[in-house]
Ligand SMILES: Nc1ncnc2c1ncn2[C@@H]1O[C@H](COP(=O)(O)OP(=O)(O)OP(=O)(O)O)[C@@H](O)[C@H]1O
């Protein structure tokens with residue numbers, strides 16, 4: 001490995017590691033020394049200890065949230081991609097319904113969540129729906145832009161080859177849209193988890209959201225922090241999957 | 253002799269009212285290598301787009317390979333090398349050349365052979381076969397675009413300033429490759445260029461267009477000047493004299 005690449009690697013990995021480690025150390029030793037009580041901010045070692053002690057409980061609450069977030073992510077983004085394809089092929093449908101979609105997007109999902117729970121009950125479905133709704137809009141907007149981003153020259157190239165609308169979609173519009181699709185999928189990897197947790201806050205006895213609410217009311221702050229750490233791990237895992245897919249499909 | 257392109261009283265424009273080409277009468281025999289010269293903006297690209305059925309004429313008639321341009325496009329008998337290379341950035345050089353194989357092959361009645369390797373060699377881009385377009389120079393990109401147009405073995409090849417981005421040496425080499433290809437295939441080529449020398453060297457016939465509106469200013473059959481198979485030397489006094497004649501025609505047209 002050459003000298004400059006080694007330096008780049010140091011900067012990309014070691015420096016952030018150093019930053020994170022220094023903050024965790026400060027959290028572990030500085031906060032207690034300053035008199036911040038453990039029931040407000042437990043130390044990192046206390047949080048680690050709760051993983052050992054109540055690991056089974058934490059895991060059993062991780063799965064429902066993970067399933068809801070993942071299902072919402074897939075359904076919301078898929079629906080957005082399909083609707084974008086419809087809109088790009090019908091000026092009429094886009095002109096008629098895109099403003100309606102825009103209007104719906106102005107309703108905060110948090111305000112919508114209770115209605116979704118009223119409609120779908122207390123199972124996993126309403127959480128999946130909330131996660132899907134949260135993912136849907138950014139992907140729709142990005143996909144409409146992306147599918148329309150092929151140049152006039154590129155369309156002429158396909159016309160000379162007498163490509164069918166399906167071939168234009170699959171061989172031109174879709175590959176053109178992929179980078180924009182992935183940039184909204186990266187965002188959705190975090191928002192899908194938010195959607196699932198918000199859904200659980202409002203009506204559930206399972207999942208990380210429910211655990212967060214219970215732990216808060218019972219002053220079990222180490223459990224609360226452990227649930228937060230798990231939520232973040234969930235988002236990061238989704239994000240890593242998205243980035244891996246992006247590396248695989250967007251090579252240029 | 254069969255006509256590759258026959259235009260009568262052709263008016264072309266982008267919006268009614270603004271006519272780019274007016275009253276064009278032009279008959280091109282099959283097997284012609286037609287060089288098209290003309291000042292910038294006179295409608296050279298526009299004319300090629302009408303031939304390729306990318307643009308409907310406002311008035312007049314046009315027949316391509318004896319048929320309606322639309323039918324010819326459906327049969328994929330026309331190849332087009334665009335003024336900018338228009339490569340797809342997510343496909344490698346190789347896959348860009350193979351694009352005609354990826355599209356509509358099942359609808360075609362004739363089979364297209366996969367001559368990708370041959371074309372990579374001919375265009376001198378074999379070493380870059382696995383690169384993506386953004387990793388190529390402008391001239392390399394243009395050569396990929398030419399290879400892609402040739403893959404479909406078109407009966408009529410439309411080339412819009414294909415060698416504009418190349419250095420002189422490569423350009424001369426590709427000129428000769430193109431002539432060889434034309435002799436072997438018997439295809440008709442409409443070749444737009446801003447280089448008078450290139451136009452005279454390549455063409456079996458040459459036309460000069462004027463601007464506002466686009467009309468034919470000069471139309472010369474070059475075959476009497478040239479040897480068998482449209483061969484000539486760039487230093488031949490008759491060829492040099494023809495270049496000078498074309499220069500003054502172009503100056504008058506601008
Ligand atoms: N898509 C378009 N919409 C409207 N006008 C156009 C369009 N394309 C070209 N024109 C106009 O038509 C005229 C002819 O353009 P064209 O591209 O055919 O010129 P050209 O002879 O190929 O020029 P150049 O040598 O610079 O490529 C120009 O005046 C141009 O402004």
Ligand SMILES: [Mg+2]
Pocket residue numbers: 296297298335412
């Ligand atoms: Mg042009």
